[in-house]
Amino acid sequence: MATTSDSSASFEETDTRSDEMHSTIKNWIDELVDDVDEAQASEEFQEWLDIQSRFHDYSHRNTLLIKLQYPEATKVAGYNTWRNDFDRHVQEGEQAIWIWAPIITKQCPECENSPTYHEDSDCEYDETPPEEWSKGLVGFKPTAVFDISQTEGEPLPELETEATGDEEDLVPALTDAADTLGVTVRIVDTADWEHGDAKGVCTQRSVHDLTPVVKAKARPNQADLAVTLIHEYAHALLHFDIDVDDEAERSKREVEAEAVAYIVGRYCGLDTSGSAFYLAAWQDDNPEVIQDRLGRVSSTAQEIIEALET
Secondary structure, X not given: OOOOOOOOOOOOOHHHHHHHHHHHHHHHHHHHHHOOOOHHHHHHHHHHHHHHHHOOOOOHHHHHHHHHHOXXXXXXXXXXXXXXXXXXXXXXXXXXXXXXXXXXXXXXXXXXXXXXXXXXXXXXXXXXXXXXOOEEEEEEEXXXXXXXXXXXXXXXXXOOOOOOOOHHHHHHHHHHHHHHHOOEEEEEOHHHOOOOOOOEEEEEOOOOOOOEEEEEEOXXXXXXXXXXXXXXXXXXXXXXXXXXXXXXXXXXXXXXXXXXXXXXXXXXXXXXXXXXXXXHHHOOOOHHHHHHHHHHHHHHHHHHHHHHHO
C-alpha cells in the first residue's frame, strides 16, 4: 500500500490543503479495500486501531490523518494551546499535523448554514434575525496541531483516568458501566454456562423486553474476561437491533466488535499483543461501507471509554 507509515503525508500547500486531506483519506480506504485480503491491509488496520486507542475522542477521519502524517503521536494540541496552557513551545522547523476541527457558529434554523452562506443560498428563512440564531456545527476546517514530541518546555501534569491497566479493577468498572450503556450484564459461573465454547454472548432479556443482555463466562484470567465484556458490549451497541442471517455479514461484524475491544483494551492498558485482524471478511465491501465501519468502530469505542470514565 502506498500510504503506509514509511511515507508520511504532508499538507503544506494552503490552497490545496482541504482537498488533499479529503483525497488522502479516500485513497487510504480505497487501498485498504483493494488489499483487504492481504496481511499488509491487516497491519495497516491495526496501526490505525493503535492510534485510535491513543486518541479515542477523535473521529476516525482525524485519527487516519494523524496516522498518515505522524503515526508516533501520543498527545497533540495546537500551537497556542501548547504555549498558553502547558508552557511548552513548538520547536523550530517542526511540521504541523493537519486535522479537521469543527466550525461552530450561528446557524440558520431552516437551512443550517452560517449567516454568510445563508445570504448566498436560496433559503428564504427570515423569522428571526441572524444575531438571535443558536450556534451549531456548520462544517469543518483544516487545523494545525503538534505532537508533544515536537515541543519543549514544562513537563505535562500527571493525568489520572478512571480506567487503568489493572484488569482486577477493570472488570468491576465494566459491569458498573453497563447501565450507562443501556446493557444488562451477567458473569456466569462455569458450571452454569450454557453456550458451549463461546466466552461471551449477547442476547435479549425476553421476547417482550429487547434490552441487550451480555453474558460472559467466568474465568480466572480477568484481563481476558474484560476483553470479552468489551467485545460483547460492542455487539450490543452496534448490532443488537439488526437481525442478520447472512454468515458473511456476521463475520464482518465480528471484526468490528474485536476492533472495538482492541481499542478500549489498549486504552485501558491491557496486553493486546495476541490480537489479530483478518480483514478478508470485508473483501466484498466498497469504500463507502468500509468508511462507515471505521466510523462505527471509532464512535463505539469512544462510547464505552466515556462510560468507563464516568
